[in-house]
Amino acid sequence: MTSIDVPITTKALGTLVDLGERATYVHLAHLVLHSRLMADRRTPVPGATVGAPAETPVEQIQTPLDWVLTVVCRDRLCRRMLVLCATHADAAWAAQLGVAQIAAALGVHRDTIRVHRRHLSEDKLVKIERVSVRYESGHFRRDTDRYVLQSGLLVMAQVHPVPLVGRNHNEDWAHSILACARWWAPPATPKGKEATRQAVRLLVQVLAEHGWPSDEVRRRIEITPYDDVHDHLSLLRSLLRDCMEPYVIAARDHVSGTPAGRVQCARCSSPFPSWSRAVPGQVCSDTEACAERAGDVPAHAALHLG
Template sequence: MFAQLSAATERLSNAQLSAAVALKDRALRIHISYLVQHRRVEDDRRTPVPGMTVAPAAVTPAEDIWTPLDWVLTVTCPDRTCRRILVVLAREADAAWGGQLSLREIAERAGCSVRTASTHRAHLIDAGLLRATVTAVHRPSGHVDRSADRYLILSGQVAPGASWEEDAARDVLARIRWWQGGASEERQRAVWRILRRMRNGWPAHELVARTDIEPARTVVSRLRLLDKLLPGSDEPYVIPAREAATGIAAGPVFCAAGCGAQFPHVAQVRPGTVCRDCRTETATAHYAQAAGAYGTDF
């Protein structure tokens, strides 16, 4: 922004400056105020102070980024409140750089109101730095409550489209547990829906994770439920921050014991987790070993 102001031969309007530096109007005003406060720009908010410069932001090498917080500190956020909220989410993130926090919890940790947290979380989503998913809780009474939203920190980088054949989409459909049988025409329409998302850059494991649910009631229209679970038909896939920063692509998480079991919800499972069956077998072996050592049954 300072470079744009220094190079300008005439006074730039807010709209012109916003377009030049790719910032929204409110974020632009905040950054200009910061430059005025630190005596880089005169009080007219357009004239650079003679002799003053602005040092370029330090670039953190990818090999030095190990945690979500490391990455967040290198990101340009829309404004200061957005940065505080993103720092809070990074500190609470799991190994997949995601987690689960309610708006009230975010507001308490960021030192702002719930309404402010909601507004600025929406700014982060619009900027491609965050994905938030509503978590529904189905009660035995039939009521549906809302739990804390799940989130995933994103990089803001849109994945390029890819050329996929229908066989790849059929493989995704075959991994959707609640889709059983169905007429050939209905299955073909489902394949086309999945194929369109894959050609927009969405990876197969992400589509499987989004559709991996246990319906609370009998599914009346499978195509309608599929449309509800899949991303929008023209929605681009924004690369997760963990993949962009570390080069480790998100994907299926398998049992660390090597049995081949796959955890369905990638964002909820830490790499290195052992599945329930393997934990049971390990515990049984330990009990048997202890019983043999002490000469007694447990």
């Protein structure tokens, strides 16, 4: 038997197409299942063709599930996880699911789910957000994670040459964003001034170099601390910890062309705080204040009209 007659090994075949041996086994089985290869997993079926999938126009994508069907994933389980997230997604194209819940739905072990959700995160197809529940006592408890569907598309960074300090648009931009943080009030000392300079450089990096939208950065820093702030710069860095990587466009934003932003009250359109667990369609808990903002007349006030 000559070297030509020796079939190529699965490992060597995977090396040619930049796949691991296990992933190559999965793809070969898929081609056999769909009558593209013979049972020996090497011989093409006569007349069978493999073409590129047809692209779905953006205007035809209406739901998260429509979008998932256009996405190329690493393997079958990653796609099944995306389909599950899309099925449970809310109006912001995000689903809150636990690892045990996903494992039970897909019939696999929880460790397998952790591996494949890391694949989806690395491929910028989901953004995993931790969700915490705050009790009246002030203690927090971690809830199930929230999976935000991502498009995999990165925002082009706005790289500018480094000009003189305080004489460029980016630093003015950073100062305007920093002014939205009411808790930012470092002492008027050399140490406090240096903290402000470092904060501006940090915001320039987040906004201009990594491409994060102003509204998203402002949403993260517009908080009300429960205690007095002693180290302003450390608090700012902790709030922007997730912004140290390039911004990935969310799937919903890519399809609709408009950012999701904060969830707003369905009655008065007032945005809920960034730390709240509000969902689209929810209304304010203070019904009278909500009605006043919406311009409605409360029932008890209507009796005095006339």
